Amino acid sequence: MNTTTINPPIARIQNLKVHFPVRGGFLSFKPKQTVKAVDGVSLDLAKGEILGLVGESGCGKSTLGRGIMRLIKITDGSIEVNGVNFLALEGKALRQARPNMQMVFQDPYASLNPRMTVYDILEEPLYTHTKLNSEARTAKIKATLELVGLRYKAAKKYPHEFSGGQRQRVAIARALILDPKVIIADEPVSSLDVSVQAQILNLLKEIQTRLGLSMIFISHNLAVVKYISDRIAVMYLGKIVEVADREELYRNPLHPYTRALVSAVPIPDPKLERARKRIVVQGDLPSPLNPPKGCAFHTRCPLAFDRCNVEQPKLMAHSGGLHRVACFAVEENRTT
Amino acid sequence: MEPILELKNFQAHFYTRRGIVKAVDGLSFKVHRGETLGIVGESGSGKSVTHLSYLRLLPSPPLRIIGGEVLFKGKDLLKMSDNGLRDLRGKSIAMIFQEPMTSLNPYMRIGKQLIEPNLIHSKISKKDAWKKAIAALERVGIPNAEAAMVRYPHEFSGGMRQRVMIAMALTTDPEVLIADEPTTALDVTVQAQILDLLRDIQKDTGMAVVLITHDLGVVAGLADRVVVMYAGHVFEEGTAEDIFYKSAHPYTLALLKSTPRIDIPQGSLPVIPGVPPDLSRLGTGCPFYERCSYRMDVCLEKFPQARHFAPGHESFCYLEQRPQ
């Protein structure tokens, strides 16, 4: 897959932070606390690449997705999409830049307005952003529906008349209709039945290849992420702890958290599954209100040593390649 | 060996305004002591409704149990009085659910909730019930069990709450544990812990476990025998090896092939076309007909009888040989 050293990335996110203030209450003496949902994330998305973003609950991946889309307020950092400083835009300018980057949401039942027909849902972005006349709009809607595998007959219907998988296709059509360069898919198959998931995954893959889209695919399901992504980033408590090409990450996970994660994913093969040795992560996820000092993972890490309490590790290339890890144990070759 | 729980041709339908929803239509399986039976199915397969209905946990109407037998140690649960069933339910047959937050009372300290099953079902004192509850908490790996007894559910993380729920199910030393998607709402690292715990507990107590899930990986790790359900019917039943390595039903095979895996490279996932059927509009034939690549005319007319491929391995399909 294209690497960022060869082509300029289509999207560049640098040191992005999304901090939520938590009020102590009117009469409380507690100092104002913040939840550091995303705490200094930097990512490059190459043109035509699918970057998987994986992590468990509380890692901040959904917040990151919404932050990049500017659906929530960014505390710090920069977002550059297709050469445009996305973060500097406001109001009308921001709205006009929206066609560059679109989102597919998790819940196909909640992401479509129940009072609008499929036609209305797909037409709205067209007459907001383009000057196409009515005939041209219809043609575009028809073409986009066909692209996602729905017949034009679907256009007159309402969302509640479709199944979950079909609604997700409509949602994907809506994301595609403005010809975006970047798609952010936030758990797009997690709410779907297993037999339908494969359909939608294949659809996304084919669309991405045909249209040359760049995609950030957010999911907690490592197997799904592995299937669809070219490169994968692992998040923990608001930070990225490892980034690698797909095969590399699963064959040679370096960060202790990634290793635990990969060993925990069940494999549908009884002999293999029962023979596996699991790397168990002790304890619970620390409260995001009070993250550990130093490395965020050190309280649960089997390889933690004194440096981990004190400093925060940075993402660094491992053995000069494209595989990057944020871990002192790996850096100092202290892996047992 | 006698099965501890056996369903014979169980049928449960919902009578709704839109028609009769045939949620479970002729389900049969057996579970033995010390065995884990995995029930695999997607939403609408009837895997959860089955157990909720014979335990009388669903409002009836609109639910109606049409026929069949549910034998627990030889006694038919469907013919029992409400009181008789209530005695069994929660004591000998315990159930744990997907969302621990909604299964635990958020307004009650967990200690109070944990002693409840024993106070209702066994004739032991409150002090003894308290002791048993603490022992159960320790068994499931809750640190500082005694201090934990006075805490509220929301003070625990998702994984911990699920452990509390397992403890609550275990305090009465049940003989059958029905676990309905117990780890679906949990993170994958927590899921691994909970599944290991269930495996441990089963080894210690020898109780039978019915594990209901849509996740094939979970089933592969825990189940001795597997039943594959679809639209209220059983499609295939066998040992874990039978189901995973020698699948005899096109649906099972398709499900296995279309599931992403982290251990092997998958170029392109073969897809099951179409959508799961509307349970209020099922015909007399096989409900998988529309989506099956091996379908034949006879499949549409009548639901197939069981075809035996090996001792204990049956498939409900007209195919003579295992599909590739």
Next chain:
Amino acid sequence: MSSTTTFMNTIPIAKPIEEDDDSVGNSLWKDAYHRLLKNKLATFGGAFILLEVFICLITPWIAPYGFDTQTLELTLAKPSAAHWLGTDALGRDLFTRLLYGGRISMMVGFLASMVSVIVGVVYGAISGFIGGKLDNFMMRVVDVLFALPFVFLVIILMVYFGRNIILLFIALGFTQWLTMARIVRGQVISLKEKEFVEAARSLGISNWNIIKRHLIPNTLGPVIVYLTLTVPSVILDEAFLSFLGLGVQAPMASWGTLISNGVEVMEIAPWALIFPAITLSGTLFSLNFLGDGLRDALDPKGAKD
């Protein structure tokens, strides 16, 4: 811009889903309408109201007398062939007065309610959508206004601006918009976080269009229900005011004034009180049944059984 159009003639890349039928979609409104019809009480209520509205509209053509035509020989006459519901103290035909009174009462009821809906929905939607300090302020204004006693307000308005039927509409609508605003604001706040609203924002739809096309249509359910419950409330308020002599002025009639007049002669001519009272009660019942039925029919949770 044209990357998808180049695929217009190519083979679809995913297996197309077969749609069951070619019909036009069933909107949620259609679903709700059908469910409403199944509710006998609500349908009866709705039919009754429609009948009343129709009669009120054709009143000028069907009323046997003028509403202030006095037949002084026949004051407080019992119901007869000439006067179906009898006459009042001034010899005016009660049936005619009931018809004309209905026109006034229903007009006041519906118009005042429309005022309350329009003001309440816009106010509530803006407050809920913008949120923050503005929302806080706007809701505190509502709280303060809520605390004002209704009757005193009307009296003050009447004293200042004279007795005017338009003023009556405004005064009555004014008290109802407050609750409507609160309801709409609550709805908007919960809708704001829904994914289809997030999707609209990510598509670059302007705030005003989001409110107009996404938020308000999805709040209409509770709004309609509340509207059908507001109308009887307003009619009753008007009846109350007229009863006190503050509302509609003689010789015009409304059900309230008729009831007020009827009370005065109730011992010698009970029919003068009974007929307007029954009509008013019947209307209120019907509107309430309809409102209840609408609430059940529009409840999305019941939609798919």
